[in-house]
Amino acid sequence: MQCWDSPFGPVYVGEDALSELDAWLAQHRASYTSVGILTDSHVHEACLPRMLAELESLGTSFVLEIDPGEESKSVDILQQLWLALLENGADRKTLLISLGGGVVTDLGGFLASTYMRGIDHIALPTSLLGMVDASLGGKTGIDVGGYKNLAGSFAVSQGIYVWPPALDSLPEEHWRAGWAECLKHAYLAGGDLWAEACAIKDWLQVAALLPTLMAVKMHHVAEDPFEQGAKRKALNLGHTMGHALEAALGPSCLHGDAVAAGLWMESFLSESMGISSPSDAQKLRNAVDQWWPETLAPPPDVTKRLVGDKKNQSGQIILALPTSPGNPVALVPVPLSAIKNAFEAYAAHSTSSF
Numbered sequence: 057m058q059c060w061d062s063p064f065g066p067v068y069v070g071e072d073a074l075s076e077l078d079a080w081l082a083q084h085r086a087s088y089t090s091v092g093i094l095t096d097s098h099v100h101e102a103c104l105p106r107m108l109a110e111l112e113s114l115g116t117s118f119v120l121e122i123d124p125g126e127e128s129k130s131v132d133i134l135q136q137l138w139l140a141l142l143e144n145g146a147d148r149k150t151l152l153i154s155l156g157g158g159v160v161t162d163l164g165g166f167l168a169s170t171y172m173r174g175i176d177h178i179a180l181p182t183s184l185l186g187m188v189d190a191s192l193g194g195k196t197g198i199d200v201g202g203y204k205n206l207a208g209s210f211a212v213s214q215g216i217y218v219w220p221p222a223l224d225s226l227p228e229e230h231w232r233a234g235w236a237e238c239l240k241h242a243y244l245a246g247g248d249l250w251a252e253a254c255a256i257k258d259w260l261q262v263a264a265l266l267p268t269l270m271a272v273k274m275h276h277v278a279e280d281p282f283e284q285g286a287k288r289k290a291l292n293l294g295h296t297m298g299h300a301l302e303a304a305l306g307p308s309c310l311h312g313d314a315v316a317a318g319l320w321m322e323s324f325l326s327e328s329m330g331i332s333s334p335s336d337a338q339k340l341r342n343a344v345d346q347w348w349p350e351t352l353a354p355p356p357d358v359t360k361r362l363v364g365d366k367k368n369q370s371g372q373i374i375l376a377l378p379t380s381p382g383n384p385v386a387l388v389p390v391p392l393s394a395i396k397n398a399f400e401a402y403a404a405h406s407t408s409s410f
């Protein structure tokens with residue numbers, strides 16, 4: 057098993073991760089008045105029973121279940137969950153466990169950090185995206201009025217336990233969505249990891265790379281926990297344009313699929329602004345096209361969604377653009393006209409060579 061100490065709680069990954077959590081519970085369970093488990097209905101069925109079977113020291117717990125998908129990251133659901141915690145007798149000494157993909161860990165982290173001014177929280181990510189990205193780094197949040205993660209917090213968890221066998225039941229489309237964040241991490245790391253990522257042929261190979269891909273995020277978070285400088289902003293690669301597309305397309309669009317499109321468009325912009333070399337930019341776009349042969353269709357008003365992005369400063373749209381694999385991203389203001397061109401180029405490009 058591999059573990060890291062992070063500013064947002066210890067992170068464990070490996071087949072022993074649940075035994076590690078069980079040992080922690082054996083030591084700490086008595087200090088909690090109750091334990092609530094937040095999950096969605098898919099994960100409830102696919103993962104909860106077999107993961108609970110590994111946690112002998114958990115004792116009694118209550119389950120809060122939400123509908124799967126991004127629509128649950130909302131003010132309405134958050135309010136229902138605050139009240140559901142209360143109805144289940146949760147007090148300030150209740151422990152909340154978020155068991156699920158990025159939607160559950162984002163929402164659960166925010167729920168825990170706000171209920172009665174904050175209760176303890178543990179994350180058990182079950183999707184590839186949740187394991188490699190969403191549950192790491194302390195960012196929690198919900199979407200408001202069509203804007204991604206408009207309200208949220210940086211929150212510390214008592215632990216983040218990544219148990220790869222949970223991935224056995226992950227549907228194919230969510231492996232691919234998670235792969236977008238993995239590609240981003242591999243690009244940021246460069247070197248062998250980027251070469252390996254470009255050569256990946258199936259998801260079993262991805263599972264083997266999990267700790268290495270997580271380490272990339274842990275490294276960026278450790279150096280810049282609260283995104284004060286450029287280091288953590290690098291993790292936003294593909295996200296500014298991806299979030300705009302995701303918000304404009306609505307709940308049918310998976311976060312990871314939108315990030316993949318964002319990586320494609322931001323590499324296009326980077327090349328056209330002379331930041332990335334044509335060959336580096338093309339290699340990144342090829343890595344996206346290989347797994348996303350069909351493009352998403354950006355609606356005409358997609359660029360409106362860039363206005364609420366948290367990375368903007370003084371009304372300027374700031375993008376984290378790729379430079380070359382393994383090198384820092386370029387944080388640059390980009391004119392709206394160039395962004396519109398990138399959306400058009402993405403929508404029109406052909407991936408027929410794959």
Ligand SMILES: NC(=O)c1ccc[n+]([C@@H]2O[C@H](COP(=O)([O-])OP(=O)(O)OC[C@H]3O[C@@H](n4cnc5c(N)ncnc54)[C@H](O)[C@@H]3O)[C@@H](O)[C@H]2O)c1
Nearest residue numbers: 098102124125157158159182183185190195222225226311
């Ligand atoms: N906080 C952060 O730093 C951060 C970073 C990246 C993404 N995110 C957020 O993460 C969210 C996307 O996460 P996601 O892609 O995991 O989506 P998700 O939570 O909706 O999970 C994807 C789907 O897979 C199902 N699922 C998850 N694990 C499963 C398993 N083991 N077996 C069967 N089904 C399983 C879920 O029920 C859901 O239907 C977005 O809201 C995004 O904004 C947050």
